[in-house]
Amino acid sequence: MSAAGHALALRGLSKRYGSFTAVADVSLDVGQGEFLTLLGPSGSGKTTILMCIAGFVEPSEGAILLDGRDITALPPERRDFGMVFQGYALFPHMTVAENVAFPLRVRKLGAAEREAKVRAALDLVQLSAFGERLPRQLSGGQQQRVALARALVFEPALLLLDEPLSALDKKLRAELQDELKALHRRIGRTFVNVTHDQEEALSLSDRVAILNHGRLIQQGAPAELYERPVTRFVADFLGKSNFLAGTVQEALEGGFAIGAGATRILQAATSTPPIGTPVLLSLRPEKMALLAEGETAENAVAGTIAGWSYLGAGYALNVATPDFGTLRVTLPTWNAPIAPREGLEVRLGWSSAASVPVLDDVSPDDAA
Amino acid sequence: MMSFQPGLFARGSAWVVAMYLLLPISIIIPVSMTDQRFLSLPKEALSLQHYATVLNSPEWLGSIWQSFLIAVVATGIAVLAGTLCAIGCWRLSRRSTNLIRALMLLPIIIPSIVYAIGLYRYFAGLDLLDRFMGVAIAHGVTGIPYVVITVSTALAAFDPRLEQAARGMGASLMQTLRWVILPRITPGILSGGIFAFIHSWDELVIVLFIASRDVFTLPRRIWDGINENLDPAMAAVAVLLVVFTTALLLLDLALRRRRAE
Amino acid sequence: MMRRQDVGWWLLILPAFLLMTAFYVAPIAQVLAISFTEPTPGLGNYERLFTSESVQRVIVTTLRICVITTSLSLLLGYVLSYRIALASPSAQRWWILAVLVPLWISVLVRAFAWVTLLRRQGLVNETLIGTGLISEPLALVWNEFGIVVGMVHYMVPYAVLPMLASMREIDPRLLAAARGLGANRLTIFGRIFLPLSLPGLLAAGVLVFIFTLGFYITPALLGGGKTLMVAEWIGLQILDLLRWGLGTMMATVLVVAILVTLAIFSRLVDMKRVFGGGGA
Numbered sequence: 001m002s003a004a005g006h007a008l009a010l011r012g013l014s015k016r017y018g019s020f021t022a023v024a025d026v027s028l029d030v031g032q033g034e035f036l037t038l039l040g041p042s043g044s045g046k047t048t049i050l051m052c053i054a055g056f057v058e059p060s061e062g063a064i065l066l067d068g069r070d071i072t073a074l075p076p077e078r079r080d081f082g083m084v085f086q087g088y089a090l091f092p093h094m095t096v097a098e099n100v101a102f103p104l105r106v107r108k109l110g111a112a113e114r115e116a117k118v119r120a121a122l123d124l125v126q127l128s129a130f131g132e133r134l135p136r137q138l139s140g141g142q143q144q145r146v147a148l149a150r151a152l153v154f155e156p157a158l159l160l161l162d163e164p165l166s167a168l169d170k171k172l173r174a175e176l177q178d179e180l181k182a183l184h185r186r187i188g189r190t191f192v193n194v195t196h197d198q199e200e201a202l203s204l205s206d207r208v209a210i211l212n213h214g215r216l217i218q219q220g221a222p223a224e225l226y227e228r229p230v231t232r233f234v235a236d237f238l239g240k241s242n243f244l245a246g247t248v249q250e251a252l253e254g255g256f257a258i259g260a261g262a263t264r265i266l267q268a269a270t271s272t273p274p275i276g277t278p279v280l281l282s283l284r285p286e287k288m289a290l291l292a293e294g295e296t297a298e299n300a301v302a303g304t305i306a307g308w309s310y311l312g313a314g315y316a317l318n319v320a321t322p323d324f325g326t327l328r329v330t331l332p333t334w335n336a337p338i339a340p341r342e343g344l345e346v347r348l349g350w351s352s353a354a355s356v357p358v359l360d361d362v363s364p365d366d367a368a
Numbered sequence: 369m370m371s372f373q374p375g376l377f378a379r380g381s382a383w384v385v386a387m388y389l390l391l392p393i394s395i396i397i398p399v400s401m402t403d404q405r406f407l408s409l410p411k412e413a414l415s416l417q418h419y420a421t422v423l424n425s426p427e428w429l430g431s432i433w434q435s436f437l438i439a440v441v442a443t444g445i446a447v448l449a450g451t452l453c454a455i456g457c458w459r460l461s462r463r464s465t466n467l468i469r470a471l472m473l474l475p476i477i478i479p480s481i482v483y484a485i486g487l488y489r490y491f492a493g494l495d496l497l498d499r500f501m502g503v504a505i506a507h508g509v510t511g512i513p514y515v516v517i518t519v520s521t522a523l524a525a526f527d528p529r530l531e532q533a534a535r536g537m538g539a540s541l542m543q544t545l546r547w548v549i550l551p552r553i554t555p556g557i558l559s560g561g562i563f564a565f566i567h568s569w570d571e572l573v574i575v576l577f578i579a580s581r582d583v584f585t586l587p588r589r590i591w592d593g594i595n596e597n598l599d600p601a602m603a604a605v606a607v608l609l610v611v612f613t614t615a616l617l618l619l620d621l622a623l624r625r626r627r628a629e
Numbered sequence: 630m631m632r633r634q635d636v637g638w639w640l641l642i643l644p645a646f647l648l649m650t651a652f653y654v655a656p657i658a659q660v661l662a663i664s665f666t667e668p669t670p671g672l673g674n675y676e677r678l679f680t681s682e683s684v685q686r687v688i689v690t691t692l693r694i695c696v697i698t699t700s701l702s703l704l705l706g707y708v709l710s711y712r713i714a715l716a717s718p719s720a721q722r723w724w725i726l727a728v729l730v731p732l733w734i735s736v737l738v739r740a741f742a743w744v745t746l747l748r749r750q751g752l753v754n755e756t757l758i759g760t761g762l763i764s765e766p767l768a769l770v771w772n773e774f775g776i777v778v779g780m781v782h783y784m785v786p787y788a789v790l791p792m793l794a795s796m797r798e799i800d801p802r803l804l805a806a807a808r809g810l811g812a813n814r815l816t817i818f819g820r821i822f823l824p825l826s827l828p829g830l831l832a833a834g835v836l837v838f839i840f841t842l843g844f845y846i847t848p849a850l851l852g853g854g855k856t857l858m859v860a861e862w863i864g865l866q867i868l869d870l871l872r873w874g875l876g877t878m879m880a881t882v883l884v885v886a887i888l889v890t891l892a893i894f895s896r897l898v899d900m901k902r903v904f905g906g907g908g909a
Binding site: 378385388395399448460465471613 | 635637638639640641642644645646648649652653654655656657658659660663705706708709711712713715724727728729730731733734735736737738739740741742743744745746748750752782785786814839842843844845846850860863864867868873876877880883884887888891
């Protein structure tokens with residue numbers, strides 16, 4: 001298969017159902033050969049966006065461009081996209097080979113060419129021996145690979161994946177994640193994936209777009225999103241995070257200081273908000289350390305262990321602090337400085353660069 | 369596991385009701401084999417003479433053949449229109465298509481007598497009275513509900529993503545119909561066809577009004593027979609009809625079993 | 630709003646829609662129209678509902694037979710459904726066949742069978758006379774009795790289907806549980822089974838009633854022309870008396886009565902129960 005990826009662009013895409021807005025003004029670029037994941041909780045509009053790209057849903061506003069050409073008005077069968085459906089949607093009355101041959105049959109390819117391509121596609125997903133089976137005779141993982149082969153066999157401009165791994169159990173999912181990633185490298189096509197599984201999104205994608213309530217909140221490389229979330233929602237949805245609220249007290253070189261009750265915290269930043277504005281900092285549980293007697297850190301907060309759990313690789317501590325409520329801290333088990341127990345007094349320390357100021361975009365109905 | 373069984377009284381009365389349903393129909397079997405010349409149970413011996421009378425009568429055979437042809441054409445109309453309509457309504461699935469589906473059920477709801485007198489007048493203007501095509505159209509249109517119901521039921525079990533998948537892979541509407549939708553609902557279509565066929569084959573009220581001489585279907589001939597001369601040949605015809613209908617039902621049952629697998 | 634992508638699907642609906650409109654709705658609309666225009670335009674035909682004794686007699690007779698037929702069909706159908714619903718799966722298959730076969734056997738064949746049995750020289754009378762129970766043959770057919778016997782026979786399977794469907798939704802563990810709690814058979818039936826099967830009973834009632842209202846063949850063959858129900862009366866007006874206005878008026882009343890019945894009960898019953906998701 002050739003490595004001709006195509007570029008996709010969404011321009012101001014919106015979809016409304018009556019008074020309900022499923023997608024609100026989303027603009028997004030997917031580069032040639034890129035693996036982009038749309039990530040969000042259920043109801044965030046990610047699937048609606050995918051269905052708009054595929055042509056099954058007509059957007060209320062906005063345009064969809066493929067290599068700069070407007071395809072918004074094209075029906076799905078003329079868009080030339082491969083798609084892996086949630087639950088795979090394999091035709092139950094056709095064998096595996098017939099399923100994979102379907103897009104070629106539709107395009108009226110000759111029998112010989114068809115057979116060669118089907119064989120190549122089944123080789124690609126390592127299912128050459130299963131061509132004559134019916135889908136229901138295959139395991140979940142095998143069905144998923146048939147769906148992939150079927151979506152790729154006609155060398156589509158774009159591969160769309162709708163929760164491709166959600167039907168599988170956890171171990172198989174990890175395996176297939178690796179396979180999917182390797183496949184993407186090998187064929188170099190543009191992939192657009194939809195998932196609600198943040199781990200899957202982080203491990204598979206070149207770039208992740210995070211959605212909530214139909215809006216695009218932030219997009220970027222996985223590490224960028226994890227390290228520099230711009231809003232509370234993003235920080236909370238990708239991994240776990242503590243949120244420290246305070247007000248700006250003073251501008252400093254390379255950052256600013258905030259105060260919360262009697263505590264003063266340093267935050268690295270390139271610009272300082274006006275004195276007195278409330279700010280929210282996101283602080284990952286693994287970025288804090290327990291300070292030994294006399295040890296100092298840029299930021300230090302005292303507290304008491306209110307609860308803890310053993311997670312194998314690490315401990316998770318809930319530390320009650322006077323000014324920031326309960327903070328979650330994770331420590332690697334193998335060199336933990338203390339043996340955790342409830343009621344133990346500890347001091348937490350972190351550097352001013354460990355936390356990130358975020359926008360508080362979480363409304364009360366998201367709290368759950 | 370503890371199970372709940374109906375009492376003796378309930379069981380006994382159920383048997384009585386079943387007898388009431390089945391016995392009168394079965395009585396025509398011995399009557400059709402009577403050795404007498406009038407409607408009665410066989411006295412001395414079983415005889416197939418009345419079957420011979422029917423099967424050698426050009427009138428009966430002509431009516432059977434005509435009923436069969438009409439039913440075939442009517443079934444064709446009903447299956448074609450009903451299947452496509454059910455698929456369209458299923459795929460579009462909105463308020464307006466629900467209304468259309470309700471419209472398609474009208475022939476089961478509105479008594480045939482009302483339709484029959486309407487057609488009597490309507491077909492006079494179209495020169496379709498006492499015409500093969502007139503009866504076939506009337507039976508075809510009134511057979512549509514049976515097809516719509518069975519095909520809709522078959523479609524309810526059909527995963528709509530399969531249709532999306534096919535379209536997404538570049539299949540046109542016709543290709544999707546032919547290769548994805550129709551193969552999955554064939555048993556439902558056949559069931560609907562069988563019911564539409566039986567409907568036309570048995571239909572009398574419409575025929576009484578829109579046909580008179582040239583079109584003289586089997587039910588019409590039986591009707592005249594019951595009203596004029598109750599002879600044992602009628603019983604033979606009745607038995608043949610029962611056998612035919614039962615065979616069609618068993619065929620349907622077999623199809624359903626295959627679909628269930 | 631019709632989306633461009635949907636045009637193809639609408640086209641699939643089109644043939645059935647056109648056939649139905651041109652060859653079903655149009656003739657029936659014509660019937661409704663004629664009832665207001667012939668012999669003279671106006672409501673003259675409908676006045677007969679209040680003035681003509683023969684019109685009123687037909688309606689009363691029809692309603693009486695309908696009520697009797699519906700009640701008996703529901704009773705017999707309920708007994709049968711109750712037995713089927715609680716039978717083992719393999720036994721159920723035979724019971725259901727016993728219901729379905731009569732359902733699909735030509736109504737003419739069934740009427741013929743009843744005539745064979747019930748007429749003066751029929752098998753029932755001959756047997757009764759033969760055993761000396763009676764000396765004169767009983768009038769069992771070509772009267773209202775004959776009509777009811779034949780109609781109930783025709784309607785019982787229609788009553789069974791919706792009732793059976795709703796009884797099958799009753800969780801058998803409920804009945805076992807009630808038994809385990811010490812309820813006797815009658816209590817279980819009256820307090821649990823009957824209330825839970827009520828939707829099916831109601832649906833069956835609606836179905837049988839509207840089918841009975843417009844029934845033609847059975848009353849015509851078993852009534853012998855003496856007891857007239859609405860459908861046969863309409864046929865008579867049109868074919869023999871050529872009184873189109875009166876015939877179509879009654880046809881309109883019949884359709885309205887059926888639609889009103891359906892409208893009333895569609896608030897109480899899920900109409901899917903009546904006309905079934907599935908073919909018989």
